[in-house]
Amino acid sequence: MQLKEKKLSVGLAMATSALLGQSALTLAEEGWQADTAVLVYSEADNRVQAIEPVLNLRRDYTDESSINLRIVYDALTGASPNGAASASIAQTFTSASGAARLQQAEDDDDEEEIEKYGDRASYTVAPGDIPLDESFEDTRTTLSAGWSKPLDKGYTLNLGGAYSTEGDFTSYSGNAALAKELNGNNTTLSAGINLEFDTITPNGGIPNPLTPYASHATSGTSDTKQVVDVIAGITQVINRRWLMQFNTALSQSSGHHDDPYKILTVADNGNLISDPADPDSYLYLFEHRPEDRQKISLYWQNKVAIGSNDAVDFSYRYMTDDWGVNSHTADLTYHWALSKKLYLEPHYRYYNQTAADFYTPFLSTGEDVSISGTSVKALVNYASSDPRLGAFSATTLGLKLGVALGQTQEVNVRFETYQQQDENSRVDVAAGSHLDGQDQFAELSATWLQLGYSIKW
Amino acid sequence: MEYELQLTQNKDHCRVRFPAMASLCEILIDSQDTQLALKLGHLARDEAQRIEQKFSRYRDDNIVAQINTSDGKSISVDEEMALMLSFATTLWELSEGRFDITSGVLRTVWTFDGSDRLPTQQQVAEVKQRVGWEKVQWQAPSLTLPAGMEIDLGGIGKEYAVDKVSELLNQHWQGSVLVNFGGDLRCNLARQSGSGWHVGIEKVHADEAQTFIELKEGGLATSGDQRRFLQKDNVRYSHILDPRTGWPITGAPHSITAIAPTCLQAGMFSSLAMLMGSDAESFLNEQDVRFWSIR
Numbered sequence: 001m002q003l004k005e006k007k008l009s010v011g012l013a014m015a016t017s018a019l020l021g022q023s024a025l026t027l028a029e030e031g032w033q034a035d036t037a038v039l040v041y042s043e044a045d046n047r048v049q050a051i052e053p054v055l056n057l058r059r060d061y062t063d064e065s066s067i068n069l070r071i072v073y074d075a076l077t078g079a080s081p082n083g084a085a086s087a088s089i090a091q092t093f094t095s096a097s098g099a100a101r102l103q104q105a106e107d108d109d110d111e112e113e114i115e116k117y118g119d120r121a122s123y124t125v126a127p128g129d130i131p132l133d134e135s136f137e138d139t140r141t142t143l144s145a146g147w148s149k150p151l152d153k154g155y156t157l158n159l160g161g162a163y164s165t166e167g168d169f170t171s172y173s174g175n176a177a178l179a180k181e182l183n184g185n186n187t188t189l190s191a192g193i194n195l196e197f198d199t200i201t202p203n204g205g206i207p208n209p210l211t212p213y214a215s216h217a218t219s220g221t222s223d224t225k226q227v228v229d230v231i232a233g234i235t236q237v238i239n240r241r242w243l244m245q246f247n248t249a250l251s252q253s254s255g256h257h258d259d260p261y262k263i264l265t266v267a268d269n270g271n272l273i274s275d276p277a278d279p280d281s282y283l284y285l286f287e288h289r290p291e292d293r294q295k296i297s298l299y300w301q302n303k304v305a306i307g308s309n310d311a312v313d314f315s316y317r318y319m320t321d322d323w324g325v326n327s328h329t330a331d332l333t334y335h336w337a338l339s340k341k342l343y344l345e346p347h348y349r350y351y352n353q354t355a356a357d358f359y360t361p362f363l364s365t366g367e368d369v370s371i372s373g374t375s376v377k378a379l380v381n382y383a384s385s386d387p388r389l390g391a392f393s394a395t396t397l398g399l400k401l402g403v404a405l406g407q408t409q410e411v412n413v414r415f416e417t418y419q420q421q422d423e424n425s426r427v428d429v430a431a432g433s434h435l436d437g438q439d440q441f442a443e444l445s446a447t448w449l450q451l452g453y454s455i456k457w
Numbered sequence: 458m459e460y461e462l463q464l465t466q467n468k469d470h471c472r473v474r475f476p477a478m479a480s481l482c483e484i485l486i487d488s489q490d491t492q493l494a495l496k497l498g499h500l501a502r503d504e505a506q507r508i509e510q511k512f513s514r515y516r517d518d519n520i521v522a523q524i525n526t527s528d529g530k531s532i533s534v535d536e537e538m539a540l541m542l543s544f545a546t547t548l549w550e551l552s553e554g555r556f557d558i559t560s561g562v563l564r565t566v567w568t569f570d571g572s573d574r575l576p577t578q579q580q581v582a583e584v585k586q587r588v589g590w591e592k593v594q595w596q597a598p599s600l601t602l603p604a605g606m607e608i609d610l611g612g613i614g615k616e617y618a619v620d621k622v623s624e625l626l627n628q629h630w631q632g633s634v635l636v637n638f639g640g641d642l643r644c645n646l647a648r649q650s651g652s653g654w655h656v657g658i659e660k661v662h663a664d665e666a667q668t669f670i671e672l673k674e675g676g677l678a679t680s681g682d683q684r685r686f687l688q689k690d691n692v693r694y695s696h697i698l699d700p701r702t703g704w705p706i707t708g709a710p711h712s713i714t715a716i717a718p719t720c721l722q723a724g725m726f727s728s729l730a731m732l733m734g735s736d737a738e739s740f741l742n743e744q745d746v747r748f749w750s751i752r
Binding site: 007008009011012013015016018019020021063 | 540541543544547548550551552617620621624646718719721722725726729744745746
């Protein structure tokens with residue numbers, strides 16, 4: 001967010017456009033801009049680490065149209081919760097990604113790889129630890145392109161598309177939006193739509209939902225999901241210093257939502273029980289989420305110029321869906337121009353969400369699951385222990401420093417920390433049982449550092 | 458000039474010339490079609506003459522004459538004049554008083570005929586009483602000029618006409634047209650070939666090489682003292698007067714040519730730069746304006 005210091009040029013441009021009765025005549029320069037950055041992300045407790053380089057290229061044309069190309073590459077490693085509950089006894093799991101890689105290595109007869117993944121195909125979690133699948137390793141590439149073109153009578157058209165691929169997941173999306181300027185460019189109305197089509201091809205196939213983990217019964221190798229988002233908004237210049245935006249969005253997602261690698265512990269009065277079909281393993285069931293998800297969100301943002309060169313950006317979002325998740329996000333950033341070449345941006349964000357209706361840290365026999373002989377039957381329609389569907393609040397604190405190098409380049413560095421807090425109601429368990437006294441939610445904390453470089457030509 | 462309109466068809470463009478605003482006005486059209494050129498030429502001439510008729514201070518039958526003979530009474534103006542006056546007010550504010558449409562009366566004591574006859578301090582002080590936009594009451598649509606004061610839109614009128622004509626022609630034809638009113642230019646878009654129009658920058662000395670630039674889109678205007686100045690004791694007094702003092706700017710370049718998205722902006726930048734005197738170039742650099750300066 002760079003504020004114009006050239007008050008005279010801007011004042012003159014605005015006065016001229018008022019006199020000529022035209023839309024803004026500010027210097028629509030023709031040129032390229034490249035922004036690159038590398039993000040290093042790290043979660044506490046040896047969870048996920050990621051490196052993410054990004055390249056964004058933008059070309060502006062004198063007719064005020066522009067194109068934008070973006071490439072993001074993510075390399076993630078580390079450990080991710082598998083959904084089982086932490087217990088006072090050791091638990092052993094097979095890693096789907098580890099097993100897949102081991103299988104691949106064996107097929108390739110690659111000794112080095114066999115050794116690498118040999119003991120990652122299964123892993124054991126110590127008592128009291130959150131079960132984390134350690135061999136989580138994935139790379140993801142995302143390509144997106146956008147085109148913006150001003151049309152007659154104050155309309156602007158935006159069209160775009162994106163493609164993303166990672167080991168077991170591919171996503172295609174397309175979007176279109178139309179904006180209209182009114183009131184001498186003080187008001188902008190906009191409406192847009194985004195269509196997304198995702199395919200998931202999990203390692204080991206699509207597990208049958210709410211069936212035992214040890215048996216790993218599957219149906220098919222891949223499944224899909226479609227998402228339609230529509231958004232409408234209004235941006236209003238309140239006065240010379242204050243810009244406000246309000247928008248509302250509706251999202252409808254249909255298809256496969258289950259996370260194929262996430263399971264839930266089945267407990268009998270708080271104790272882990274054996275899987276009737278495989279007595280060497282404990283009983284866990286694959287999770288299941290509804291096939292439809294509808295979300296509504298309301299968003300309000302303010303940008304206010306402070307003093308001659310500073311600015312504050314404050315926004316609030318409320319989101320509610322038919323899975324029972326309601327969330328609030330408040331975000332505050334202050335752009336502090338220390339000098340013509342240097343700025344600092346402190347950042348604070350507060351997030352809070354309620355749990356999904358079918359969120360539960362584990363399943364209990366009798367209420368959620370019924371077992372008779374070797375037959376295991378879920379009594380609930382949906383269940384997931386994915387912490388991202390639980391109730392929690394989170395605080396982000398960050399600081400960004402930017403340095404201008406000459407007129408056309410900028411280098412910046414951003415550091416942020418994120419801390420979650422469990423807001424779930426505790427599920428009572430029998431005293432002395434395996435789950436007694438154990439954490440029921442894995443609070444995530446993470447830090448990240450991003451180095452960026454921009455250049456215009 | 459005795460003719461009313463002159464059409465010339467060249468190898469890859471047409472040119473229409475007509476007299477207006479005491480200058481040679483021409484439009485260059487990126488087409489071979491003479492009917493089109495004639496149509497656009499008429500539109501351009503009519504609009505240029507309309508604007509001249511309305512805003513010239515040399516006439517006695519227009520709104521400017523009414524204002525300049527109002528003798529302190531309030532005058533109600535139409536929307537176009539109101540926009541013009543609001544623009545002048547904003548420029549006066551942004552330039553911290555250097556650009557002032559009431560400064561025209563200073564010419565009664567300053568005659569820039571190349572001689573060494575400067576006015577006296579007394580003469581300047583007297584006429585300066587009748588200069589200053591702060592003395593004017595302007596609240597659209599009502600303007601009240603104290604008796605003895607006058608407005609002169611000469612500093613804005615030609616550039617305004619160039620931009621209005623350019624935009625009018627663009628509504629009638631989407632091809633490339635260069636509007637040139639005595640050296641103040643505006644081009645709406647690049648020619649079909651992708652290149653721009655070749656424009657020569659005014660030279661100060663006849664034996665200088667001609668600088669050409671290619672104008673694809675935007676406005677170009679020049680402010681200078683080339684033809685009107687006074688010289689005494691080896692000091693050149695340009696015809697550009699500082700309304701705040703009543704005296705000419707010293708240390709200004711011979712001329713400044715500026716490029717900006719519109720002719721109005723280019724004209725304002727070049728005029729304001731001249732008003733900055735010896736700081737002309739650094740002012741334009743700070744504003745990130747593309748310009749040529751001749752000292």
